[in-house]
Amino acid sequence: MIALLGCGVVLLSACGSMPVTGDIKAVDASQPGDSQVQVYAVAPRENATPAEVVDGFLESMTSDDPGFRTTRKYLTKEASRTWKPSAFTTVLSKAPNRSPRPVRDSDRSSTELTFTLTGEKVATVDAQSAYQPVVPTGFNRSLHLVQQNGSKEWRIDFVPDGLLLGQSDFKRLYRSVNKYYFATGPAADQSTLVADPVYVRNRTDPITGMDTVTQTIRSLVEGPTNWLRPVVDSRFPTGTVLRKGVTALAPDDRNVLKVPLNKKVDGVGQRACRMMASQVMYTVRDLTSARVEQVELQRSDGSSLCVLGSGQAEEFAPDGSSGGPDSQYFVDDNGHVQRIPGSTKGSGDPEPVAGPLGDGPVRMSTVGVARDEQLAAAVSQDSASLYVASVVSAGELPEPAVTSKAKKSEDRLSAPSWDGRGDLWVADRNPDDRRLLRLAGGTGEPSNVRVPDLGGARIEALRLSADGVRIALLLTEDGHTTLKIGRIERQGDPGPRQDVSVVELRKAAPQLADVTAMSWSGRSRLVVVGKEQGGVQQVRYVQADGSAPPSGVLPGANQVSSVAAADDEQLPLMADTEDDGIVKLSPGDNWQTVLKKGSSLVYPG
Structure with missing residues (x-):
């Protein structure tokens, strides 16, 4: 095998090597190596x-x-x-x-x-x-x-x-990228972008001759992957492809990325074109060395169809990086819900939330806060009752929105979670009546959500994605708890009677024999706490498609029982620990104690 490394030239072979210039190394191409090594x-x-x-x-x-x-x-x-x-x-x-x-x-x-x-x-x-x-x-x-x-x-x-590759070669040759499409279905925010992760070649694709950016845009305009397709839509008309012969795309000296398309887009209106451009903008933002400031889509004759600036694209931002919620909430020792104000990155002074969850008569054990931070749902200390109340205004504690009749507390209600559409979700783990429940708008009558692939597994915990089309489930079966991702499909008019189901469950962390906690962390990534077979507890990132990103294992923390991450990946990761209380991990830092007392810390969602 022959490889080029960086700007110098290095010849590599499984049997030996011969010099052209630079240092000489004999390596096996299947050994772990630098992704910048080009192998012939x-x-x-x-x-x-x-x-x-x-x-x-x-x-x-x-x-x-x-x-x-x-x-x-x-x-x-x-x-x-x-x-x-x-x-x-x-x-x-x-x-x-x-x-x-x-x-x-x-x-x-x-x-x-x-x-x-x-x-x-x-x-x-x-x-x-x-x-x-x-x-x-x-x-x-x-x-x-x-x-x-x-x-x-x-x-x-x-x-x-097909190709047959060892894991080290796969990681060297390919990289994970997120394509973006718009959520569809009843009650969907038609401007909500949803990440669709795929793998493309790190450099030039041997088959198409395209560089990484061009491969990714080609994949974007071809449409979403089959798993996500039922719940998302592309604004690119069916049949749209890159103009023939295009193999290299990069921002120009003004950081404008020009994308030449075929005649399928020639008659597209300005609103649809801007939405198409936003799909490109968010898809390539992590791929180019220079920040893309504008995306220009071109007609088949090379004329400009529309131009979208990075500021204009914020209208379609797929995560909380544009003014999204960054406060944290937790349950104190008295069973009351408290808030750590936003913009403090977990270092602010806690304060009780307004309303009955902040000073009410019922002690709570877990909490979930809507993404607009107006309502919160909390589960009583015995896990039997779910209460929904305002956290911005005073009032009496309402009657329970959901009640579990299970005999044991561990068989009752899970911690609640809110999706990006304002609906509240909770699981009743009652062995005699297992249910996944959704409360439309957080205050509607609870309705059953069908999970046809569940089989004999029990839902231990759940977290909804910000885009509202995916749910992460911790499922216990045969003595092990595993993480699976399901697609949320909705039929009929929005509201309590809407037919909602979770389908096509797929493993998200098969390398872990047991997963004890998880949380969404950004657009298509989760942070999980678990153990490999016979191993010790670890905290790591996994992609929503189940792949493990480079350097996915995080510094260890002592006996983590729950974990919380924000839609904005720059905000600190938070965790509940048995010995150190609530701790946080900021990017590039080590774990630090935030609160010695308290539990169930969460970001909105």
Whole structure:
């Protein structure tokens, strides 16, 4: 394998290396390395052994080989013609293992061999670039080789479509990006952007020849991934693609990103165009070295369709980074709800909230605050009753909005959570009547939410995303508690009678055998507290698609029982601990104690 590192040139090979300029290093391409290392494939040598052909083919799949032209030299002409590397990617925990010896197709055959590839499968990435983690499972695949007629050269004549990569190579070659689409459905805020995470190549894509920004915009205009598609919509008309031949997009010297499109957008109105431009603006904001100040969408003839500035895009901001709530709320030792004022980043003096939750007669155990910080929901200390009341004005404590009849407190109500549409959610864990409940507007009659994929699992905890289309659930089954993400689908008119269901649950942290706490942290990321099989407790980030971001493991804290993060990722992470009380973790800092007494600290949501 040959690789270029940074501005210098370094030749790398699994067998050795030869100098051009700079230092010389011999490395295995499948070992963890810098994502800036560019690796090129090496063609099979003359009279290569069957094992060398298989090894060379596997290594060449980890390269930046344009069109996989060199990679295809390990295949027969027919296999090269039909192989589709972009169909999907299988991710293994480590590079695949090859059986040390091939199996002959028959005792008489001297021109056909089969090698077995094995490993531990941890994820797949489909043709839409959507990542899907799996519980680590055994992987087994065969490669069939033939000795070509009139030649002693061995080539692979049967290879399944797609790429096969170890986890370290996958992380080196690909990066996670968020595409953005608008929430749909009854009661949806049609200007709410929803993050749709996908994986794109770190540099030039071997198949399309596009750089990372262009790959991402191409994926954006093609539409949302299948899992999210039922609840979001794109303002790009169906059939929109980048203008033919576009492979590199970057902001100009005025930080304007110009996106040339085909004739499908030529007749789009200004409002729709600005919404399309906002999708681009938020999708590329973490991809370019220079901040994109304007997005200009162009018609098929190159004329300007519309221009959107970064300030104008704030109308569609998908998170709390534009004046969103940054106060924290918790339950004090007397069972009353208190607030740490915003703009203090967790360092302000707590104060009781106004209204009956701040000084009322009922002691509370957990609390959830609406994102507009007008209402809060609190669960009584015995977990039997849910109360909803104002936190900005005085009043009497109302009757419970929800009551659980379970005999044990641990089988009663979960901590409540509010979605981005102003609805309140809570789970009743009663073994005799398990329910996921939604209160429209926070004050309506509770209605049952269907969860068809729940099976025999019990909902222990829940958190709603700010966009209102996803829910994170801690589910207990067979003695383990795991984290799953569900898609929220709504049918009918808004209100208590609206038909709401949570569908297509998917694992979000399969590497953890038990998860004890979680919270949304930004657009498509969660912070979780849990343990690997036989391991110790850890606090880490996971993406909403289940992938683990680089440097996702956070500094450890002692015996964390709950965790809270804000929509704005720059605000500190907060946690309840048994020994140190409520602690916070600011970006680039260590855990610090905020309050020695108190529990159930939350951000609005």
